[in-house]
Structures are given as C-alpha cells and as structure tokens.
Amino acid sequence: MSNDxxxxxxxxxxxxxxxxxxxxxxxxxxxxxxxxxxxxxxxxANREAALNNVSLKFYEGDIVGIVGRNGAGKSTICKVLxxxxxxxxxxxxxxxxxxxxxxxxxFFARELSGLDNIYLAGALLGRTxxxxxxxxxxxxDFSELDDSINKPIETYSSGMVSRLAFSIATTYRSDILIIxxxxxxxxxxxxEKCNKRMRxxxxxxxxxxxxxxxxxxIKSMCNRAVYLDKGKVILDGTVDEVMNKYK
Amino acid sequence: xxxxAISRNMYILxxxxxxxxxxxxxxxxxxxxxWIIEPLMLIALYSYVVGVIFGHSGADQxxxxxxxxxxxxxxxxxxxxxxxxxxxxxxxxxQVKMPLPILPTSEVFGECYTFFFxxxxxxxxxxxxGFVPDFFALAITFLTSLxxxxxxxxxxxVLNVFVKDTAFLVGFGLRILFYLxxxxxxxxxxxxxxxxxxxxxxxxxxxxxxxxxxxYTDKVQYENMLxxxxxxxxxxxxxxxxxxxxxxxxxxxx
Numbered sequence: 001m002s003n004d005x006x007x008x009x010x011x012x013x014x015x016x017x018x019x020x021x022x023x024x025x026x027x028x029x030x031x032x033x034x035x036x037x038x039x040x041x042x043x044x045a046n047r048e049a050a051l052n053n054v055s056l057k058f059y060e061g062d063i064v065g066i067v068g069r070n071g072a073g074k075s076t077i078c079k080v081l082x083x084x085x086x087x088x089x090x091x092x093x094x095x096x097x098x099x100x101x102x103x104x105x106x107f108f109a110r111e112l113s114g115l116d117n118i119y120l121a122g123a124l125l126g127r128t129x130x131x132x133x134x135x136x137x138x139x140x141d142f143s144e145l146d147d148s149i150n151k152p153i154e155t156y157s158s159g160m161v162s163r164l165a166f167s168i169a170t171t172y173r174s175d176i177l178i179i180x181x182x183x184x185x186x187x188x189x190x191x192e193k194c195n196k197r198m199r200x201x202x203x204x205x206x207x208x209x210x211x212x213x214x215x216x217x218i219k220s221m222c223n224r225a226v227y228l229d230k231g232k233v234i235l236d237g238t239v240d241e242v243m244n245k246y247k
Numbered sequence: 248x249x250x251x252a253i254s255r256n257m258y259i260l261x262x263x264x265x266x267x268x269x270x271x272x273x274x275x276x277x278x279x280x281x282w283i284i285e286p287l288m289l290i291a292l293y294s295y296v297v298g299v300i301f302g303h304s305g306a307d308q309x310x311x312x313x314x315x316x317x318x319x320x321x322x323x324x325x326x327x328x329x330x331x332x333x334x335x336x337x338x339x340x341x342q343v344k345m346p347l348p349i350l351p352t353s354e355v356f357g358e359c360y361t362f363f364f365x366x367x368x369x370x371x372x373x374x375x376x377g378f379v380p381d382f383f384a385l386a387i388t389f390l391t392s393l394x395x396x397x398x399x400x401x402x403x404x405v406l407n408v409f410v411k412d413t414a415f416l417v418g419f420g421l422r423i424l425f426y427l428x429x430x431x432x433x434x435x436x437x438x439x440x441x442x443x444x445x446x447x448x449x450x451x452x453x454x455x456x457x458x459x460x461x462x463y464t465d466k467v468q469y470e471n472m473l474x475x476x477x478x479x480x481x482x483x484x485x486x487x488x489x490x491x492x493x494x495x496x497x498x499x500x501x
Contacts, residue, residue, distance in 0.1 A: 018499050083344040085495060107338035109266070113273070116266040123262040124343050126255040152270070
C-alpha cells in the first residue's frame with residue numbers, strides 16, 4: 001500500500017443510504033404499529049446506511065480481500081465499485097473502465113442456455129460479437145461444461161453455474177475483476193484450476209477484489225485485506241493483520 | 248453518452264431480444280414455425296367467432312381482424328413479459344451498470360421478431376388481394392407503436408417493482424383492453440355514449456393508423472400520425488428520466 005503505487009480507485013467518505021423499502025402491501029395496513037416495526041426490522045427494510053463513511057484507496061496491482069459478517073456491506077461496496085449504485089454522499093473516483101466490471105453471483109438469465117449467457121455476459125461487458133466468439137471455446141473448455149452448455153442455466157447445479165461464471169469472468173479480462181463468493185463452490189479439482197487461473201490473471205489485471213468467507217482463499221490470493229462491519233471499515237491492512245482481527 | 252456506450256447498449260438490447268426469442272422455442276418440435284403458427288391460429292379463431300358465429304362476413308372485416316389480432320399479440324406479449332422483466336433479470340439489474348430501460352424494451356423488440364413474420368404473411372395476402380400499402384405511413388405507424396409500447400412496458404416494469412400486484416392486473420387489464428379496442432369489431436359500431444372509450448384508447452388509434460396504412464390508404468392523415476409519434480416519444484423520454492431517477496430504489500426493491 002505504499003504511495004508510490006498508482007492510485008486507480010478511490011472511495012472518499014462514501015455513505016450509501018438505502019431508501020426505505022417502498023413496496024406497497026395491503027397486509028401492512030392491518031398490522032398494529034408494533035407488528036409493523038417488527039416486520040420492518042425483520043425484513044431489514046429499515047437498515048439505514050449500508051455503507052457509512054467508507055474511505056478506501058485502491059492501487060494498481062492490488063488484490064484486495066474483503067471480509068466481514070453477513071450484511072456487513074461487502075456486496076454493497078462491490079456495487080459501488082462497479083458503478084451500479086451511486087453513493088448517497090461522498091466521492092467515488094475511478095480511473096478504470098467501470099462500465100465493464102461485475103460481480104458474478106447470478107447475473108445469468110436463467111431461461112437462457114449457457115452458451116447464450118456467454119453472449120449476453122460479453123455484451124454486458126461491452127464486448128463485440130467477434131470478441132465474444134473468439135473467446136467462446138476458451139470459456140467452454142475451462143468450465144468443463146461440454147454439451148451442457150446448450151442447456152438452460154436453470155437446469156445447472158450450483159457448481160456448474162459458478163464454474164461457468166468464473167470462466168466467463170476470468171476469460172473476458174477487464175481492468176478490474178470483482179469476485180463475490182464464486183470461489184467457494186466447485187470441487188477440489190476445479191478449485192485448484194481456479195487458483196491457477198487466478199495466479200495467471202493477477203499478473204494482467206489492474207485491480208482484483210475478492211469477497212469470500214473462506215479464509216484460505218483470502219490468504220492464498222490477496223496482498224491486502226479490508227474488514228467491514230455494519231457498513232464501516234474496521235481494519236484495512238495486510239492479510240494477516242485483518243484475518244487475526246476478523247477471527 | 249458517448250458512441251461507445253451507445254453501441255454497447257444497442258448490442259445488449261439486440262442480444263437480449265434475440266436470445267429471448269430463441270429460448271422460447273428451444274426444445275419444441277416445430278421450432279421457428281411457431282412464429283407463424285401462433286398468429287395464424289389466433290386469426291383463424293377470431294375470424295370464426297366474428298365471421299361465422301356473429302355473421303359479419305366481408306373480406307375487409309376479416310383483414311382488419313387479422314391485422315388487429317397480429318398487432319395485439321405483439322403488444323400484449325411484450326407488455327406482459329416486460330412487466331416482470333426487472334424481476335426476471337434481477338442479477339443484471341443488481342450487478343451490471345447499464346441503463347435499466349433496456350430490459351423492458353428488449354421484450355418489446357423480442358416480440359417484434361414474431362410480429363415481423365406474421366406481418367410478412369399478412370402483407371403478401373394483402374398484396375395478392377390488390378391492397379398496396381402506404382409505406383411511408385406504415386413506417387411512421389410502426390415507429391410510433393414501437394415507441395408507445397416501449398413506453399408503456401417501461402411504465403409497467405417500474406410500477407411492478409414497487410407495487411407487485413401490477414403483474415396480476417396487467418393480465419386481465421390486457422384482456423379488457425383487447426375487447427375495448429376495435430379489433431374484432433369496426434370502430435363505428437361503438438355507440439356514441441361509449442365513443443370516449445375508443446378516443447382515449449391509444450391502441451385504438453394505433454390500430455386505426457395500421458388499418459389506414461395497410462388497407463384504406465386514402466384515409467391516411469399524416470398530421471394525426473405525427474402527433475401520435477411526438478406524444479409517445481415524449482412519454483418515453485419522460486419515463487426514461489423517471490426510471491433513471493428511481494434506479495437506486497429499483498435495485499433495492501427488485
């Protein structure tokens with residue numbers, strides 16, 4: 001994290017408030033005030049700020065692991081970094097092509113086949129048809145889906161989905177790669193293959209963000225880690241420091 | 248917005264529309280033939296009901312039914328699938344930075360494929376019977392309906408994020424609208440007291456434009472049609488702005 005590195009993305013005092021859930025519901029009218037509050041707090045609708053005054057600097061070549069409990073704001077920070085959500089206050093500054101970056105839990109259209117989703121993901125990442133077609137074979141080979149690639153995603157097992165997601169994300173290289181809990185699925189053999197691929201792309205990517213609950217993923221891949229809790233940065237430092245504190 | 252972003256968004260729109268249509272017929276025995284069979288069956292059904300049961304025969308009447316039913320198929324399928332589009336593409340809505348109006352609009356364009364096949368058949372029949380269309384009027388009408396239906400689809404899609412009942416309402420709302428729109432009966436059969444139902448119904452105007460452009464070319468009124476185009480473009484523009492403004496809430500609520 002030395003300052004001689006090239007600063008590529010910066011979050012400056014970013015706060016992201018979710019507007020209260022505004023879905024209308026007849027049932028709610030008939031609930032007592034107490035019940036209404038209970039329902040609202042259960043459904044997490046009243047959680048005010050998903051991110052609270054977060055300031056982070058990302059440098060070229062960083063591989064950052066983001067850890068934290070469920071609801072700590074990890075996925076929200078990814079959405080801000082990818083430009084999907086704009087901060088309610090504070091500045092978000094990025095030198096990277098933010099349009100072409102995504103976290104890849106489940107952006108697949110489930111009724112489309114794996115192959116169609118490769119096209120769709122390519123289009124969403126701003127690739128042209130030719131660029132997509134050049135990569136198709138690589139993606140299918142790496143994901144080991146073979147003939148299943150022509151079946152709709154809804155028939156896939158979760159392992160198959162994450163294999164395809166990982167292949168797509170790492171084959172269509174972009175300046176910045178956000179991996180939100182994709183590494184945790186897949187068998188041991190595929191995991192090793194993923195790690196190998198990760199080491200390859202670490203050299204060419206400018207910034208990689210990994211969100212994971214698996215300590216070993218963060219420890220083996222990242223050179224920096226951030227510990228989030230309740231939308232605040234608790235610690236930003238080396239992997240060892242953060243992992244010790246997170247325990 | 249720069250040209251690169253525009254070409255990316257257009258390619259997303261094309262990919263979504265194209266793949267969606269492909270997915271619908273995957274695994275079916277008849278495949279692409281369904282794009283022709285479906286409208287033909289609807290036309291046959293309504294022609295039987297109106298021509299045989301109600302006894303309103305006459306080539307004009309049947310042709311107008313064929314045009315209306317084909318168009319209605321396009322509009323109603325677009326709107327009912329667009330209503331649920333944000334929910335269906337939740338992953339994209341929540342994770343990809345792109346203009347959200349692309350999603351419901353892609354449904355309208357996707358249904359356009361099917362419509363186009365049915366239209367080609369219809370047009371051949373019309374030409375065979377000696378009706379030469381006013382192509383300029385047809386082009387404006389097509390553009391107007393594309394814009395108007397996209398605007399309505401976007402409205403319904405946004406509404407459905409906040410009021411989940413919209414999807415149910417759209418189902419029978421479209422059925423009611425089908426009967427309120429002069430499709431299986433001519434507009435002049437509507438009694439004077441109920442004429443406002445036709446006058447206020449944008450679909451009635453669109454159907455009328457199409458009938459004029461395809462059959463009654465001497466009744467084409469360009470001025471009237473341009474008003475329609477301007478009005479629907481304005482509505483679409485406003486809705487895109489509203490959708491942009493509501494994007495964080497949509498991502499949160501979808």
